Every structure is written in structure tokens, then in C-alpha cells.
Amino acid sequence: FNDVRIKLARLLPKMSVVERFLSTGEQISGNNGATFGRLRDDIIFDGVSFSYPGSDKNVISNISFSIKRGETVALVGQSGAGKTTIIDLLLGLYKPNRGMISVDGQDLSRLNVFDWRENIGVVDQDIYLLNTTIRENIRFGRVDSTDEMIEAATRAAHAHEFVVELESGYNTVIGDRGYKLSGGQRQRLSLARAILKNPDLLILD
Secondary structure, three states: OHHHHHHHHHHHHHHHHHHHHHOOOOOOOHHHOEOOOOOOOEEEEEEEEEOOOOOOOOOEEEEEEEEEOOOOOOOOOOOOOOHHHHHHHHOOOOOOOEEEEEEOOEEHHHEOHHHHHOOEEEEOOOOOOOOOEHHHHHHOOOOOOOHHHHHHHHHHOOOHHHHHHOOOHHHOEOOHHHOOOOHHHHHHHHHHHHHHOOOOEEEEO
8 A cells, every 4th residue: 555655646746747738727729729830039928917727816917028039037036926827828838817928929829839839848847757768868858869969968958977977878777757866967857858859948947
């Protein structure tokens, strides 16, 4: 019985991510929205307010800001201030209760959500690594990538140095959720995976 409880506890973080993407709260257009290629100009939050389904309390209220292509923006605030909520809205997991999020002048809620997410790379607080090699964990970000592309992304994430010092290098099997690595090493592999995708928008939560 204890073994079952341990296995369930390990599954809960993964289940929470799946729930975020399958939640009935998702309201943007799915694959029926307008096609989207690459980000050309900017992303704009215009007077955005949002409360989660079943709650009448706004998590964010009347938020306005813009992100230009090529620009780095930091969201700073206390825990619970709404930073992750803004990311969820950017990912199209929810639609604002008020205001609008526009991408290159188009209402995000009217875009093809799958096209939009292809342009986004996310390095989350909870890092999800598979019980396979470092190479395959990074390649998960782009399945058609070559070994050269994987190494370039790993170097960009400053992970190559520790990877090559491992006994099997890129072929090292890292265990479930990467337990054989340190927290910093897991973060760098997650970043390398996001860089390999070559996204227009890279989100570090």
C-alpha cells in the first residue's frame, strides 16, 4: 500500500501539468482559429483582468504591458501576485475575463492555439525529465534535431561542460525526473530543450 502511495505522489506533478492543458477552462480557439506563423512585432496585454473559473476574485486586474520581438521582460512580484497566471494566459490556457491579449495585432483568443504554442518554449518551475539519456531528453524539444543541434543548444544553456564530464556523456541515463542530476543541472537541460525548439517566445517561470 505504501508503494502505491509513493507512486501516486510521484505522478501528481505530471498530472497537474496535463490537467492545465486539458482543463475545461481552456477557451481559445483550438485548431479552428486563424493560422499563425512566426511572431513579427509584439505581444500586448491591454487592460487584462482574470479570475479562475468558480472564483469571483481577480488574480490580475487591469494589467497592461507590451513585449516587443527580441525584447527581454521580467515580471517581478510576491508569490501569488499573478506571474504564473500571466504565463497561463500567454499559453492560451485561459481567456481574459476583461481586456485583450493581442499578438501582432491579432486577438490571441482567435488564433489557432496549436500554431501559437509551436512558437513558445517554456522552462517551468517543475522540471520534467524522462528516464532516458540526456540526448533524448533534450531532443524531446524538437524530435527531428541532429546531434550537432542538440550540442549547440546544450552549449547555449551552459550545460555541455557538465554533460561531457559524465561517464557516458550525452548517452547518460538520468533516471525518473532526472534524479541522478543536481537541481541546477536539471534546469540547464530543461533550458537546452527549450532553446533547441528555437521559439519566438521563451518563458522562464
